[in-house]
Amino acid sequence: MDIDLFSPEAIKNPWPYVEQVQAAGPVVYNERIGTWMVTDDQLIRKTLANSDRYKIEGSIAEEVFGPEAFITMDNKARHNALRGIWSVAFQRDSLERLGTLIAGIADEMMDKIEDRFRAGETIDAMAAFGRELPAYVIAHMLGVPDEARPKIVEWSDRIGEGVSEPPNFSRDSNPAWLASEQAKAELADYILGQIEERRRRPGDDLISQIVHSDVGRGLSDHAIMANTRQLLFAGNETTAKWLGHSLVVLAQHPDVRRELVANRGLLPNALEEIMRWEPVVLIIPRLVSGGDAEIAGTRIPEGADISLITAAANRDPLRYEDPNRLNIHREYKANLGFGYGLHSCLGVTLARLEAQVTISRVLDRMPDFVLAGDVDYGAFQLRGPLNVPLALN
Numbered sequence: 001m002d003i004d005l006f007s008p009e010a011i012k013n014p015w016p017y018v019e020q021v022q023a024a025g026p027v028v029y030n031e032r033i034g035t036w037m038v039t040d041d042q043l044i045r046k047t048l049a050n051s052d053r054y055k056i057e058g059s060i061a062e063e064v065f066g067p068e069a070f071i072t073m074d075n076k077a078r079h080n081a082l083r084g085i086w087s088v089a090f091q092r093d094s095l096e097r098l099g100t101l102i103a104g105i106a107d108e109m110m111d112k113i114e115d116r117f118r119a120g121e122t123i124d125a126m127a128a129f130g131r132e133l134p135a136y137v138i139a140h141m142l143g144v145p146d147e148a149r150p151k152i153v154e155w156s157d158r159i160g161e162g163v164s165e166p167p168n169f170s171r172d173s174n175p176a177w178l179a180s181e182q183a184k185a186e187l188a189d190y191i192l193g194q195i196e197e198r199r200r201r202p203g204d205d206l207i208s209q210i211v212h213s214d215v216g217r218g219l220s221d222h223a224i225m226a227n228t229r230q231l232l233f234a235g236n237e238t239t240a241k242w243l244g245h246s247l248v249v250l251a252q253h254p255d256v257r258r259e260l261v262a263n264r265g266l267l268p269n270a271l272e273e274i275m276r277w278e279p280v281v282l283i284i285p286r287l288v289s290g291g292d293a294e295i296a297g298t299r300i301p302e303g304a305d306i307s308l309i310t311a312a313a314n315r316d317p318l319r320y321e322d323p324n325r326l327n328i329h330r331e332y333k334a335n336l337g338f339g340y341g342l343h344s345c346l347g348v349t350l351a352r353l354e355a356q357v358t359i360s361r362v363l364d365r366m367p368d369f370v371l372a373g374d375v376d377y378g379a380f381q382l383r384g385p386l387n388v389p390l391a392l393n
């Protein structure tokens with residue numbers, strides 16, 4: 001098979017491509033992009049559960065985040081020790097008071113556009129709040145000063161553009177990759193400065209937590225930086241894109257939007273359904289390690305690149321009835337939008353809180369919106385709207 005999942009057409013509308021991949025079988029080699037594609041929900045869960053055989057180490061993720069970030073560690077003891085420093089901070093109880101902060105940021109951003117929207121102007125929701133809101137929230141959690149927030153958004157965006165290439169792309173001649181390397185270096189310098197400051201003046205923030213933890217005391221500044229930087233990137237681009245998808249889907253499904261305006265209790269489940277139906281992370285990469293592997297009877301050589309097509313798994317008919325239909329009343333079943341296994345998303349509760357609070361504020365303040373132009377999408381792997389032009393119905 002040689003489907004180009006990274007072509008502009010697939011980025012614009014991935015679903016016909018995902019269906020072709022799915023139809024070709026649960027495990028298929030894609031010559032064009034040099035990867036084994038796995039599409040079945042159960043097989044992907046099994047693969048992600050076996051982090052000894054299917055490694056994130058050595059994959060593109062390691063190049064993006066660096067080997068010292070726990071998102072790229074397969075050694076469970078090391079991974080869990082590092083992840084454990086922040087686990088409590090990302091639990092629901094700890095995050096509860098952030099709801100007020102998120103609503104405040106959302107309101108502040110919407111104050112600037114609501115009157116214009118009501119006067120009939122088209123508003124780009126990504127520019128107005130979608131892109132920046134998640135960065136502002138994580139910057140607050142890290143204790144980063146407000147004036148650095150626009151720069152953090154810019155660095156995250158540039159890193160995001162670099163990861164959006166097929167597994168076999170050539171790094172050195174790729175402008176997006178080179179720009180993302182530069183952004184990573186600038187962000188690293190900035191975080192190293194923040195670490196230095198927290199050593200002198202600890203605060204009530206995530207950088208202080210890692211610097212002054214028992215595990216953190218045994219880490220180099222560079223390792224602390226890599227673990228902090230991963231939060232900025234893993235949390236910003238993804239949550240911004242989820243907000244964008246949610247607004248597009250609600251604009252395209254006015255019946256669903258009206259239901260949610262009338263009954264906000266349906267919103268959490270509706271957002272999970274949007275994540276299933278229109279996920280942000282369409283592919284999770286891994287490498288075969290420890291000898292040749294066999295997945296569903298297909299032999300995959302040691303060292304081969306595997307692309308777990310979570311987008312296909314989220315529409316797997318064996319797991320979801322009528323999977324191509326958006327149904328916010330579907331009985332909840334966890335989808336693979338936030339990953340699975342050792343590396344399942346640390347920030348899932350935060351992302352849900354941000355999406356629920358922000359979309360709820362949109363439904364309060366600008367309930368009657370429609371799409372007022374074309375939506376552009378920037379990438380396949382980490383996919384979401386670059387712009388969401390909204391106008392009053």
Ligand code: HEM
Pocket residue numbers: 056061070071072083138230231232234235236238239240242280281284285336337338339340342343344345346347348350351
């Ligand atoms: C809609 C928003 C989000 C989506 C769709 C998302 C998706 C994912 C996925 C699919 C993974 C697994 C990656 C893999 O197995 O290779 C992951 C891991 C991770 N995510 Fe998220 N994420 C989101 C928001 C966040 C937020 C807000 C944060 C933190 C601020 C965050 C931090 C992380 C971290 C640190 C990991 C690595 C966990 C580990 O290795 O133990 N994510 N995320």
